Amino acid sequence: MMRGVHGNPEKYESVWNENPAGYTSGDLAVKDEHGYISILGRADDVLSVAGHRIGSADVEDALVSHPAVAEAAVIGIPDPLKGEAIIAHVILRRGYEDQVGRGLRASITEHVRHQLGPIGSPQEIRVVESLPKTRSGKIMRRVLRAQAMGQDPGDLTTLEG
Numbered sequence: 001m002m003r004g005v006h007g008n009p010e011k012y013e014s015v016w017n018e019n020p021a022g023y024t025s026g027d028l029a030v031k032d033e034h035g036y037i038s039i040l041g042r043a044d045d046v047l048s049v050a051g052h053r054i055g056s057a058d059v060e061d062a063l064v065s066h067p068a069v070a071e072a073a074v075i076g077i078p079d080p081l082k083g084e085a086i087i088a089h090v091i092l093r094r095g096y097e098d099q100v101g102r103g104l105r106a107s108i109t110e111h112v113r114h115q116l117g118p119i120g121s122p123q124e125i126r127v128v129e130s131l132p133k134t135r136s137g138k139i140m141r142r143v144l145r146a147q148a149m150g151q152d153p154g155d156l157t158t159l160e161g
Helices: 009-017 056-064 097-102 104-116 141-148
Strands: 027-031 037-042 046-049 052-055 069-079 083-092 124-127
Touching (some): 046 083, 056 069
């Protein structure tokens, strides 16, 4: 167990004081009726679309439940009307590549709309070959966000080879 947060003792105190029952990690999880725990994602990893808070994990789960989508990552980019617009990056399953120009994006968007409602629908779906990941497999959304906004993605030394 750590004894503190280097250079930020107030942050360390808040980790313990936020939840009197124990340590608050900032991760969300659910425990099912069999006692299995499923990690849902970060509590602070939410998108704010037209005044609604939507978990990026929820949108990604809806995307990968479409038969054509093997893997997905979503980011929010500033939007003057909605606050944030959802941009989805998806890797397709084999056999769906030739359907991209034939309504596949619309099919995926409609699927997400059916799963989450109109507010959770991506404004744009980008079909990609791969997603930037750390060596441990965590998707680096900050890199996707920087690319989408034409900014410097910063240090990429932790990216998977």
